[in-house]
Structures are given as C-alpha cells and as structure tokens.
Amino acid sequence: MKTFKIRAAQGELYIRRVGDLPKNRGIPSGYTELSREDGKLIVGHSGTGHYHVLDGPACSVAVMDRPPEGMRILRAVVESDTPLVHLRDHDTHEPIMFGPGEYEIRVTREYDPYEKLARQQMD
Numbered sequence: 001m002k003t004f005k006i007r008a009a010q011g012e013l014y015i016r017r018v019g020d021l022p023k024n025r026g027i028p029s030g031y032t033e034l035s036r037e038d039g040k041l042i043v044g045h046s047g048t049g050h051y052h053v054l055d056g057p058a059c060s061v062a063v064m065d066r067p068p069e070g071m072r073i074l075r076a077v078v079e080s081d082t083p084l085v086h087l088r089d090h091d092t093h094e095p096i097m098f099g100p101g102e103y104e105i106r107v108t109r110e111y112d113p114y115e116k117l118a119r120q121q122m123d
Contacts, residue, residue: 013052076098
C-alpha cells in the first residue's frame with residue numbers, strides 16, 4: 001500500500017494534504033456533505049462501476065457546491081488511517097493510505113476544443 005506526505009494521485013484523482021485534523025470538523029461553507037453508498041465514500045465515480053472510494057468509518061467528505069466548470073472538488077477529514085481503494089479486480093491502482101488530517105481531492109478535467117467544453121476526466 002502506498003503512503004504519502006503532501007501529494008498523491010490515483011487515476012483521475014489528485015490529492016493534496018492541506019493540514020492536520022481541523023478543530024472545527026463541521027462542513028465548510030460552500031460545501032455539501034457526501035453521503036455514503038454501501039458504507040463507502042465514493043470520491044471518484046466511473047461509468048463502468050470501478051469507483052475510487054475512501055473505505056473506512058473514520059472519515060467524512062464534503063463536495064464543493066460551485067466548482068469551476070468540469071471540476072469536482074472535495075474536502076476530506078480523516079480521523080484515523082483510511083485507505084483510498086480502486087474497486088476493480090484487474091489492472092487496478094494500488095491503494096493509498098490517508099493518515100489523520102484534512103485533504104483536498106480534485107477530479108481532474110479535460111478540455112474538448114471541438115465541443116468547447118470542459119468536463120471531468122474519467123479513469
């Protein structure tokens with residue numbers, strides 16, 4: 001399992017540690033709490049069901065309400081070691097361990113010059 005101190009990436013996700021556990025663990029202004037699906041926090045969706053998930057009970061994630069066009073920006077507060085897992089049986093990304101702290105997770109975007117459209121990149 002991979003570990004990191006400041007930055008990491010998994011598929012279309014870019015992860016940046018922004019600090020230690022915040023004193024106020026509430027939802028930041030301009031964000032909405034992400035609901036769990038089957039007990040997991042899906043931070044990276046996939047059209048084929050091969051999601052990227054924070055797999056543990058000791059974390060919370062909120063989604064930015066108005067991100068720039070084509071982006072998805074999340075804030076995660078992780079209370080104890082929690083892995084980011086790619087739900088795929090083959091050709092999968094190695095899990096990344098998140099230590100306690102606060103993180104920003106961005107779903108990268110791509111620009112289509114023919115459609116003049118920015119959209120989320122898919123893994």
